[in-house]
Amino acid sequence: MMYARPSRLSRRHVLVGLLGSLGGLLVPLRKARSAGALPEKLVPLIREATGGVTPQVGRVTLTLPTLAESGHSVRLRVRVESPMTPQAYVKRIHIFSEKNPRPVIARFSLGPRAGRAEVHTRIRLAGTQQVVAVAIMNDGTAWMARAEVVVTAAACVEGS
């Protein structure tokens, strides 16, 4: 259709975006919190992703802007310490959102041939919130990092 606005998004971005927030949830701006406890609603989702293993904090570096202009396209980078050899590699990386209507933002499958345990993408965030990255290793251990993103609100619209 000739009227579709040209997309500047990469395919991965679109896919990840689809996994991300599409409906609902208006999050009022609050003072940014210091990274507090793991959001409760994510606990069962994380347990499901790790197959019941409790993730340890470490080995995962989650990079997100502390402040994002809007939640519709936020740069995300996850790097996991791993040699990525057939003996020791990252099997999966899961990204969870505290406040998106769909809390499972993305899931990446990796293997030794990925070479590097690092993914970059853009995600949607329905407002200021915590994002959690969980890496699952081939030895069954799980590692985790968290980040807090402040999403600045839009003019002229929200809830008006």
Next chain:
Amino acid sequence: MKQIVNISRRSFLLRSAVVGGGLLLEVTLPKSSVAEAEQASAQAETSPEVTAWVLIRPDDTIIIRVARVEMGQGSFTGLPMLVAEELGCDWSKVRAEYASTSEHLRRNRIFQTMLTGGSRSIRDSQEYLRTAGAAARLMLTTAAARRWGVPGTECVAENSLITHTPTQRQVSFGVVAAEAATLDIPENPPLKDPADWTLLGQPAQRFDIPDKVTGKTAFAIDTRLPGMVYAAIAQCPVFGGSLKSADAKKIADMRGVVKLVPLEDAVVVVARESWWNAQQALRALPIEWDFGEHSQVSSDSILEFLREGIQLEKAPVSRQQGDIDSAFSSAATTIEADYYAPYLEHATMEPQNCTVLYTDQRVEVWAPAQNSEATAAVTAETADVPVSRVEVHKVHLGGGFGRRGMHIEFVRQAVRVAKTMPGTPVQLIWSREEDIQHGRYRPVALVRMRAALDAAGEPTAWTVRQAEQSIFSEVRPHLIRDGVDIVGVRTFADAPYAFPNMHMEYAMRNTHVPPGPWRAVAHTHNPFFRESFIDELAHAAGQDPYQFRRTLLQTPQASKDLAILDAVAEAAGWDSPLPEGVHRGIAVQDSYGSYTAAVIEAAVNGEGELTIHRVVIGIDCGSVANPDSVRAQLEGSVVYGLTAALYGEITIKEGRVEQSNFHDYRMMRIAEMPTVEVILKPTGGFWGGAGEPGMAPLAPALCNAIFAATGKRIRSLPLKNHDVRPA
């Protein structure tokens, strides 16, 4: 130390004119960020920060910080009034100062939010600002009580003086401010009863106006830095296209030219000495574009696309109530009409611009943006630096109207250019033509409405099918629910009229033309559609349009709409006779938490020439901080809203905008301006907005007056395209 030299453009012109031969420049030497920091730390010693919002100097000067930006709406004065009312200070000693964005971020967003839009500055912050004032007052009285060794409850603050009531001892705020600043900030200080307000609700002179009148105010576009270079930009004329090539050699020898910076969909020329050098070189630059896939789109093809949306068998439902089919099958009269509204551009007086100084240590930005936190975020992302290394300098905006809230691509562009020239400040300015042709436009909309009246002329059913571009499907997808843009359907989905049966649908029709929030967003065109159609129903029912609305507004939830409608009708003298040839139109609408209505008196002569004589516009925004500002907002809405109704139209040909400047995208002029009477009817108990609600009832009230005068129903805007047009 780096110095920034701001020469006010107007003062430059005035002085040059006055002095004649000898060129005398009035130069203010404002603050490099270093100087600012030094000044800030010096000030901190002499101006204790009682709370983050309130600083009090020993000489009793009160500095109240403002987190939102002033873009003409008056909140640079109204927001400090909220603090000052509770603080109990001498208003004549209050100065407003912008809260620093980087300090805000460093201090865990202590100023809550910095966004300015949605008619939200006053209504969203009134509670925490009044609380901040009350907390500071309590800290000051506590400090004074401690000094005197008396109970705090025996001390009262008024007019910047604290009095120990039993002994009538007094001390001024400035004397105890340093001690007060060391106390804990009370969390829930009691707030005054609105009945006891002395400052809020009283007209106050605005802080920003004197400097604007004298030309002293430096807007972002007036930023001048030593060694600064200027950047002019050409963006692909067809939206969605991209840059193929630009031959830099052709302009290499032109005056001042420094370099060319290609971007994906634009090309930037950087030059020394003046922006004009950059713009001249840009004009001479051979540019090849890849227009992409939209170069055949026209206003006609877009209208056809909207029509398809009207004709679709089904569309997402935005409102459903009762049984439409049986209501229509038993109707005595059925009325159907299609209405259309075009794209509109904001045309801020100050075009888009941004000045950036990129160094290894930090990135400094001066931009006319409605949300300085978003500016910081965009700068950090584009420069690829942590936001802690970004400094956004806050300035008054030369107009905003929603153009620079969610869409600050000019910041992105300027940062990208500046990053190629570390240490050299770059000022990017869009020409007026770029501004008009690369806006974020009020979306086009085509709406079909049907209504049923029974034999007694009572309305029984109303259907609406909107075929309309969505602003938020791209930028705020969470505002799309089951295919419905929940902002785009306002005015219809939340209409207060008590039709027993209603069915409304929304067909999203997104084109390649970038949409954006234009002052009042959906409450610009939707009220024109709704309130014109209600007028059609009134005439079809043989009833007076004002009384017809009254009948439909008898439910409790419509009581405030009804009250403002009545107030405006009374003020306008709805039933009183008019001079020959002059006719009235009326409209009502709630938006942004407020209720507005307007009556317009207009005449149309034998040649179809329209004269607008009088506009009576009223608002109930619940509570009022500065009535002068609310009044000015409504008066300004009349200019902006009638400009759109009379002339506003962006058309598309070969995928691009046809209009380019004020000659073909014109404003209403002073001779066309009617008498404006503003009715303020705050009923208390809530806080509504004031910046946008005034826009809503203007176009329909005008078109309803034209119908009364001529019998011609205007179903599309602007009026310049009709037989009835501005004289």
